[in-house]
Amino acid sequence: MPIAIAIDGPAGAGKSTIAKLAAKELNFIYVDTGALYRTVGLAATKNNVEPKTSVQVDELLSKIKVELTFNHKNEQIVLLDGEDVSSQIRTPEASMMASAISAVPAVRAYLLDLQRNIAKTNNVIMDGRDIGTVVLPDAQIKIFLSADPEDRAKRRYDELVEKGMDVKYEDILADVIERDYNDSHREIAPLKPAEDSIMVNTTGNTLEQSVELLIGIMKENM
Ligand code: DC
Numbered sequence: 001m002p003i004a005i006a007i008d009g010p011a012g013a014g015k016s017t018i019a020k021l022a023a024k025e026l027n028f029i030y031v032d033t034g035a036l037y038r039t040v041g042l043a044a045t046k047n048n049v050e051p052k053t054s055v056q057v058d059e060l061l062s063k064i065k066v067e068l069t070f071n072h073k074n075e076q077i078v079l080l081d082g083e084d085v086s087s088q089i090r091t092p093e094a095s096m097m098a099s100a101i102s103a104v105p106a107v108r109a110y111l112l113d114l115q116r117n118i119a120k121t122n123n124v125i126m127d128g129r130d131i132g133t134v135v136l137p138d139a140q141i142k143i144f145l146s147a148d149p150e151d152r153a154k155r156r157y158d159e160l161v162e163k164g165m166d167v168k169y170e171d172i173l174a175d176v177i178e179r180d181y182n183d184s185h186r187e188i189a190p191l192k193p194a195e196d197s198i199m200v201n202t203t204g205n206t207l208e209q210s211v212e213l214l215i216g217i218m219k220e221n222m
Helices: 015-026 034-046 054-063 092-101 105-121 131-135 149-162 169-185 207-221
Strands: 004-008 029-032 066-070 076-080 124-128 141-146 198-201
Touching: 004 015, 004 131, 015 029, 015 124, 015 207, 029 076, 029 105, 034 054, 034 066, 034 076, 034 092, 034 105, 054 105, 066 105, 092 169, 105 124, 105 131, 124 131, 131 141, 141 207, 149 169, 198 207
Parallel strands: 004 124, 004 141, 029 124, 141 198
Antiparallel strands: 066 076
């Protein structure tokens, strides 16, 4: 049976960067489930769909096609109706839309099998908010990765500035706090550690320190 490692935690804790490097080291496939919610969010924006209007969301889900593929370097690519939207889903607006749309039960149900199916046939490190609690409750290793909001906002800010985006630290911090609230207070699959999660807080760590820490935990528990 393939091995599954679940990494959950709030936005900006470094989940994706760390999980990506750990997956390379362990030769696992890295699955970024946030990208799927971002893709549905992008589809909603493109179609002027309001996340709170469930009829509109249901109709949207019945007509779009979200696919997850991997290139020759095992890097994840998300397709919306056949188009690679991997970079379009990375803006702050797309983050907010993803957070809003991810609270809709029909959206979560729509993406569930897509996520589970990958783990049926591959060793995966999957990152998200509800991987250890809902998507892969039988994952062999569950890690809940967090860091203080200021630390996470600073990382996100540096990432966006590096990409050439014109953003303000205060706005990013406000977004981080708002998204934390949305993600952990929604009724369905809220952000919370599974009972058997290993809790890791990376505040103040360098990326290298966090990667080393997590790979150590994974190897110890495999
Ligand atoms: O990890 P991310 O920032 O790319 O995720 C974008 C949004 O998607 C986030 O605000 C919460 C939501 N999400 C979720 O509800 N469940 C997941 N497994 C992954 C992401």
